[in-house]
Amino acid sequence: MKKSLLIHPEELSRKWIDRMAALGVQVLALHPAGGKNAHKTLAEMLRLLETAEYRALLDYAAACGLEIEYELHAASYLLPRERFETEPALFRINKSGVRSPDWNFCASNPQAMEIVTQRAVELAGKLYRSAPRYHFWLDDDRDAKCFCPKCREKTASDQQLSVMNAVLAALREKEPAATLSYLAYFEAMEPPQTVQPLPGIFLEYAPFDRDMKQPADTMPAAEKENIHRLLDVFGRENAQLLEYWYDNSMFSGWKKPPKPFTVNNDHVRADLRFYRALGFADISCFACFLGADYEALYGEPDLSAFCE
Numbered sequence: 001m002k003k004s005l006l007i008h009p010e011e012l013s014r015k016w017i018d019r020m021a022a023l024g025v026q027v028l029a030l031h032p033a034g035g036k037n038a039h040k041t042l043a044e045m046l047r048l049l050e051t052a053e054y055r056a057l058l059d060y061a062a063a064c065g066l067e068i069e070y071e072l073h074a075a076s077y078l079l080p081r082e083r084f085e086t087e088p089a090l091f092r093i094n095k096s097g098v099r100s101p102d103w104n105f106c107a108s109n110p111q112a113m114e115i116v117t118q119r120a121v122e123l124a125g126k127l128y129r130s131a132p133r134y135h136f137w138l139d140d141d142r143d144a145k146c147f148c149p150k151c152r153e154k155t156a157s158d159q160q161l162s163v164m165n166a167v168l169a170a171l172r173e174k175e176p177a178a179t180l181s182y183l184a185y186f187e188a189m190e191p192p193q194t195v196q197p198l199p200g201i202f203l204e205y206a207p208f209d210r211d212m213k214q215p216a217d218t219m220p221a222a223e224k225e226n227i228h229r230l231l232d233v234f235g236r237e238n239a240q241l242l243e244y245w246y247d248n249s250m251f252s253g254w255k256k257p258p259k260p261f262t263v264n265n266d267h268v269r270a271d272l273r274f275y276r277a278l279g280f281a282d283i284s285c286f287a288c289f290l291g292a293d294y295e296a297l298y299g300e301p302d303l304s305a306f307c308e
């Protein structure tokens with residue numbers, strides 16, 4: 001099984017790279033913070049990626065045998081909000097019937113799709129040393145789909161998948177090996193109903209709402225059934241789990257300074273067995289707010305159960 005840890009770009013250090021290599025993690029995934037400012041944290045990461053110092057860090061990670069991926073909420077970056085003033089039709093109509101640049105965009109507007117796919121190809125080209133496995137997620141909110149007359153009947157899952165299919169097709173024109181995630185998260189937890197994934201779209205299942213105090217196999221039967229349906233639709237071969245066991249940004253309420261962090265290793269071990277039995281090939285976990293500032297306050301975090 002492949003293992004990845006997602007950390008904030010500004011927390012990357014040689015220490016973190018050594019830590020991942022020593023644990024036996026295969027993929028270092030950079031994850032700019034989500035939320036309302038995801039396009040800004042993404043732009044800030046792109047700025048870092050232009051610098052020789054940061055590239056040297058990623059060269060070091062590659063020399064240590066780590067693959068590099070980027071996992072990010074990209075919609076507001078791919079369709080810049082400023083365009084709302086002159087081209088409102090690119091943007092979504094919200095639940096109340098009001099056109100708004102708050103989240104995502106209209107998934108039925110051909111011009112919006114043209115801009116998004118073009119900028120996604122440009123973005124892929126800026127991700128230094130990225131594996132051809134991309135994660136260009138939609139915006140980070142539970143109420144972000146479009147309710148225009150053309151989109152209204154489509155679920156958030158269908159809207160997301162139609163966008164991802166178009167983005168993947170554009171990425172593959174330049175890079176035939178490209179693959180792209182469908183993020184099962186928030187309002188898109190359920191499988192799409194009317195859109196089929198193109199080959200190269202893989203499932204990324206991120207159970208944000210699950211009770212982290214309980215082992216995953218105690219989740220309600222309906223949720224387990226939902227995971228099976230997602231895996232049936234997207235396939236198991238490249239399916240990725242995105243867990244929160246080590247997400248100290250979540251446990252710290254997404255506010256620095258980081259809080260002290262403890263993990264129940266028995267739960268992690270049991271969850272790994274549970275997800276492996278379901279068929280996930282790739283296990284990833286957020287590990288934000290565990291960088292140098294965390295270590296200075298509380299010492300080395302215990303990540304030992306992740307790669308046992």
Ligand SMILES: [Zn+2]
Nearest residue numbers: 106146148151
């Ligand atoms: Zn629409």
